[in-house]
Amino acid sequence: MSRLYITKFELMTWNELLQPDLILSSSILSLTPDIIQRYKLKGLVLDVDETLVPFKAAVASPELKEWVAQVRQVASLWLVSNNISENRISSIARAVDLPYYHGAAKPSRRKVRAALAEMNLPVNQVGMVGDRLFTDVLVGNRLGMFTILVEPMMDPGAALRSHPVRNFEVWASEILGATISPKEKRFTKRNKF
Numbered sequence: 001m002s003r004l005y006i007t008k009f010e011l012m013t014w015n016e017l018l019q020p021d022l023i024l025s026s027s028i029l030s031l032t033p034d035i036i037q038r039y040k041l042k043g044l045v046l047d048v049d050e051t052l053v054p055f056k057a058a059v060a061s062p063e064l065k066e067w068v069a070q071v072r073q074v075a076s077l078w079l080v081s082n083n084i085s086e087n088r089i090s091s092i093a094r095a096v097d098l099p100y101y102h103g104a105a106k107p108s109r110r111k112v113r114a115a116l117a118e119m120n121l122p123v124n125q126v127g128m129v130g131d132r133l134f135t136d137v138l139v140g141n142r143l144g145m146f147t148i149l150v151e152p153m154m155d156p157g158a159a160l161r162s163h164p165v166r167n168f169e170v171w172a173s174e175i176l177g178a179t180i181s182p183k184e185k186r187f188t189k190r191n192k193f
């Protein structure tokens with residue numbers, strides 16, 4: 001697999017492909033219009049599950065709706081989810097009044113590229129925001145987007161739940177040479193990987 005990518009992207013090695021441009025030490029709610037403008041971003045492609053909404057939640061929280069209302073004033077927004085349930089993703093998209101693609105199979109570029117085409121913005125002015133390195137960050141870097149890794153959005157009752165897959169991805173990325181440590185400390189607590 002690594003041979004495939006290195007052959008295809010001769011100038012990008014695994015550590016570069018897995019390296020987020022920005023790592024937030026909290027959820028997407030800490031990605032403020034101020035930060036978005038500081039990095040000169042005009043649009044954001046957003047992962048859905050555990051980036052916007054916990055896995056078990058079917059509805060957008062009031063906090064998320066407020067975040068979308070603030071951020072859409074400075075950036076175009078699209079949802080691109082790997083979830084194959086159009087029911088789930090469309091109802092979340094409707095709740096925040098945003099366009100979406102579901103079943104994206106990130107790190108496949110196809111649907112993220114389609115969202116970028118709809119946004120009609122230079123690719124380096126669009127942030128790819130997600131909680132996963134091997135899907136969200138990888139697809140964003142493959143396309144030349146500005147990649148932002150956020151902490152997973154968790155159910156309030158599951159604040160101490162571990163994220164074995166995500167933790168494995170962080171570990172594997174660091175083995176491959178990426179540096180996965182937060183650069184924007186907006187909150188005091190951070191899980192130790």
Ligand SMILES: [Mg+2]
Pocket residue numbers: 047048049050051130131132
């Ligand atoms: Mg996710």
